[in-house]
Amino acid sequence: MILKIRQTGDLVLRRPARSLTPAEILSAPVANLIAVMRDTMRDAPGVGLAAPQVGLGVQLAVIEDTAEYISRLPPGQAAERRREPVPFHVIVNPVLTVEDADELHFFEGCLSVAGFTAVVPRALAVRVDCLNERAEPVTIRAQGWYARILQHEIDHLHARLYIDRMDPRSFMTLDAFNRHWKDLSTADFLRVLDAPPENAEPAHE
Ligand code: ZN
Numbered sequence: 001m002i003l004k005i006r007q008t009g010d011l012v013l014r015r016p017a018r019s020l021t022p023a024e025i026l027s028a029p030v031a032n033l034i035a036v037m038r039d040t041m042r043d044a045p046g047v048g049l050a051a052p053q054v055g056l057g058v059q060l061a062v063i064e065d066t067a068e069y070i071s072r073l074p075p076g077q078a079a080e081r082r083r084e085p086v087p088f089h090v091i092v093n094p095v096l097t098v099e100d101a102d103e104l105h106f107f108e109g110c111l112s113v114a115g116f117t118a119v120v121p122r123a124l125a126v127r128v129d130c131l132n133e134r135a136e137p138v139t140i141r142a143q144g145w146y147a148r149i150l151q152h153e154i155d156h157l158h159a160r161l162y163i164d165r166m167d168p169r170s171f172m173t174l175d176a177f178n179r180h181w182k183d184l185s186t187a188d189f190l191r192v193l194d195a196p197p198e199n200a201e202p203a204h205e
Contacts, residue, residue, distance in 0.1 A: 001039065002040050003040045003055075005054065006055055008163070012057060013052055013156070017051060017052055017058050017059045017158075018058055019058075019059045020060060022131070022135040033051070037060075047063065047149055048063045050156030052159075059092060062088065062090055063091065063150070066085055074183045080106075081104075081106055082145055084146070089132070090132055091130040092135075093130055094128045094157070095128070096127070098126055099125040099126055101124075102123070104122055104123075105167070106186045107120075108166075110161060112161065116173055118171040119186060120162045122148040124143055126142055126150055126151060127141050
């Protein structure tokens, strides 16, 4: 079963999610929720999906990044983004701690802001203390793109969207992104954005 993904403007995305008890995590409805969220994320496709995005205000998210998705990036961008495959897993009641506050700036999207993308600063490295789908405590240490995914998904559980954190000047349709900026590094895009107009465009004599 594939669930409908709620879009920005839906209040469920702007309400903090509640934590789940161990008994709830081990219950059949939550096991079923995890299975349909996994299928919905893969169908989209996306690398993460938080329960509020399918209309449920509980602190649960699924995450998966694959070698296949990464292989579709333009040359050099996987390394620039420090993006590596992450096996499917579930985070419940996560607590995020920034371990390296250096910010990386990259284009990011969200299945709940469909059709758009923007540059979002994210901390380089984080630790996440959470429960897994068996209600066991887990500590995750992540950096690079995986750290970005965790920050994005955990933001959803606290009613935040990337548009709250983005550089608003970089907000654009995916169509415009694919047309103009897809093959450029984000650093080069930001240099163009920040350049004085006479340097940003060809001279007209
Ligand atoms: Zn999202």
